[in-house]
Amino acid sequence: MSRVLLIGAGEVGGKHLAALVGAPGLTVCGVADPAPTAQMDENVPVFASWRSALTSLAPDLVVVATPPGTALTVAREAARATAAVLVEKPATTDLAALAPDPCDRQIFVGFQPHFAPGLAALLAQPPAVGSAEVRLAVRRDPHYYRGWRRSRATAGGVLHQQAIHGLALVLRLMPGDVDAVDATVVHRRALAETEDHVTAVITLADGPTVHIDARVDHPGRPFHKVVLHLTDGRRLQVRGRNLEAGLGESTTAPSDSDLRRAMYAAVLGTATGQPPHPCLYPLTALPRPLEVIDRVYRDARVVRTAYSTRP
Incomplete structure (x- = not known):
């Protein structure tokens, strides 16, 4: 069972929680948000600090759903601490901040419709x-x-x-x-x-x-x-x-949750050495x-x- 940490529990974080709950092979080990608004399972620990959550939980996958002003910083620190990171689009609007970083190969942008x-x-x-x-x-x-x-x-x-x-x-x-x-x-x-x-x-x-x-x-x-x-x-x-x-x-389109679950599985696959899924969007492609x-x-x-x- 892969352990997932969600950072950011607002409107977008709530959509991720809905998809993560019941996803095969995944369990939400924690949520990090100083003022969460998404509905959560009372058994899931909530951390006010995402840095504390990363240190305490050592998750297999981190989903970053914070506003673009902080998302890239959070994603990169999570990538240095864990195997795989998914960050909500657009991650940042500061092109200078996207100067290459060695940890970027572990980070993917959340385009579930892809x-x-x-x-x-x-x-x-x-x-x-x-x-x-x-x-x-x-x-x-x-x-x-x-x-x-x-x-x-x-x-x-x-x-x-x-x-x-x-x-x-x-x-x-x-x-x-x-x-x-x-x-x-x-x-x-x-x-x-x-x-x-x-x-x-x-x-x-x-x-x-x-x-x-x-x-x-x-x-x-x-x-x-x-x-x-x-x-x-x-x-x-x-x-x-x-x-x-x-x-x-x-009429046969998958649900938003189904698409997100496919995306989580693909990101986790890269952490086990599998070739990147063609639908994954690497952070390194975001500048264009x-x-x-x-x-x-x-x-x-x-x-x-x-x-x-x-x-």
């Missing part, structure tokens, strides 16, 4: 992609924008928090430097520093393009999908509320999507309009 049906084969042998679309439409209201999420600079942006699952997937399949960015960022509701809608066309070296349309003021049914236009004329679509259907049918996101926000036209309920 474990959706069909994506393992796609990532193991990436096809040639001529263009890709990342589309996201969800509703995030005032209660969501509290604390660190109020500022894009601390990872509250639509691309950092919402569309990064699809964008990171696309950029794994499409190598090359960014040649040009044509982007617009729209603010309508003034709920926080962060925006309501981002559109962008990213042109990579030698011509492939990534088209982004991501919004958090959508009044309809939420979705997040990726469309891949292959150079051989084929079209692949990754579907779902959050890509969870993968290349399969939405963050560089693209920074470029989009840096170069974008900023539009501020009166609030409208129209999509």
Whole structure:
């Protein structure tokens, strides 16, 4: 039985707890959070200090679900103390902080939708992609924008928090430097520093393009999908509320907990010497999507309009 320490027991930590409870071969040996809000089993010890928890428990897997301002520091210290670490996206928005560290090979970023049906084969042998679309439409209201999420600079942006699952997937399949960015960022509701809608066309070296349309003021049914236009004329679509259907049918999509459990098992596998699962997202790959996101926000036209309920 592998012992798991969860660091951070807020909204995101609660989702991890729900997935960890009852996961085959896993037991939650402790939770570290000075003020946990997630519902927990009374038999699981709670530590106010994550450093104390690491020392006391010696877990096999550490799941880091703290805000981006602290997540990278916590993940790296955990990696120096244990075998395997999973950190919630985006881990950090400070590209300078991602200067290589020897412990980074033990850290993976939590993109559970990348474990959706069909994506393992796609990532193991990436096809040639001529263009890709990342589309996201969800509703995030005032209660969501509290604390660190109020500022894009601390990872509250639509691309950092919402569309990064699809964008990171696309950029794994499409190598090359960014040649040009044509982007617009729209603010309508003034709920926080962060925006309501981002559109962008990213042109990579030698011509492939990534088209982004991501919004958090959508009044309809939420979705997040990726469309891949292959150079051989084929079209692949990754579907779902959050890509969870993968290349399969939405009606048979695995649950969020199932995807997270597959991710935990894959991270633990690396600690026993298994080759990294193709769906795992190494921390060392994170600078590229963050560089693209920074470029989009840096170069974008900023539009501020009166609030409208129209999509």
